[in-house]
Amino acid sequence: MSYLELANVSYTYPNGFEAVRDVSLKVELGESVAIIGQNGAGKTTTVKLMNGLLKPTQGEVLVEGRSAKGATTAEISRSVGYVFQNPDDQIFQETIYKEIAYGLVSQKLTKELIQQRVVEVAALCGLAESLKEHPYNLPYSKRKFVTIAAVIAMDPQVIILDEPTAGQDRQSTELLGQIIDQLAQKGKSVITITHDMEFVASQFKRVIVFANKAKRKDGSPEQIFWDEQLLKLANLKQPYICQLAKLLGKTGVMTIEELLERSFK
Structure with missing residues (x-):
């Protein structure tokens, strides 16, 4: 049983704007998950549904196998904490x-x-x-x-970080990575929304891509960042190491070590 699950969740704001359409995903304890996509893709709305800040207009949010439908935001936040971007x-x-x-x-x-x-x-x-x-x-x-x-x-068992690397220097970004690693070691799940592709490539083993109000792909960094059609759809760029590897004719590379190893074979 997954600790956190969204089952065919959609959300439309009171003004009629549809922000998220038919999203399903599961998060296990101990996982570190990055959610990426351009502004307006549906990322923030989705994580606010996880935390109870918003209630789905369709579908269901389950925390520890139980529906969160009747729970208050305060009750859900004991299990799913949310750190705002600002x-x-x-x-x-x-x-x-x-x-x-x-x-x-x-x-x-x-x-x-x-x-x-x-x-x-x-x-x-x-x-x-x-x-x-x-x-x-x-x-x-x-x-x-x-x-x-x-x-x-x-x-909480799940911690959501909204754009934690925005405005951070390298030292602070490294500290964020250490925090995420230590939380995962303690069995906590960390879900991070970010536009920082370098941070995603170096820190996460699971990446979820949103585009046009829906989840488009859920996979490893290699599966995401070497899928050129997906990146074009989501208007995302490869991390710099991938761009360099591509110029050198190397595919599937995610670290400088991998690039050096393939270059000198």
Whole structure:
């Protein structure tokens, strides 16, 4: 049984705009999944359906085998956490410690357990030295890690990251990769929406492509990024390593190591 499932899900906004059409997919615990596609492809609407921020107009969302139809967003978020693209949409406490601890306080955990979890998550997200700081004293890129930490602290089984690499430098992107890896090792599922094809190619083993309001393909990075017809349909570019390999007449390459190995055979 999959932990999270969308079964023939569609969504039409109240103004009549159809955003997602007949999407079905399953996510297992421990998986790291990238969802890619151009703006308007249906990515964000789809993950908001997973989290209960939106309710499908057709089809069904199942969490741990149970329909989420009658559940509130707050109830679903205990299992499926969502980190917004803009951290300023989530931050409202006067210190980073309080921001990370806020959801834990609402769960009525002991002060000792709250402190332990805040310290652990802050260390994971590179915030250990900043817990007394006001979140808005940090740059935008660092504030993203505050919201990531706050959602991780709630201990959901599935964590959705919306454009986490936007505005990040190489060091921060590497930290994001480490966070995703550690969450997967703990049996958590991480679903990431991103336009960063380099990050997808290096970080994920499963990639889902959306185009024209529907899921178009679900496969490995090799299956996705060497499918030229699919990339054209979704208006996506190959990662740079694939573009270089193509110029050298090498196909199926996803890493510099693979390219070097094939080049010197």
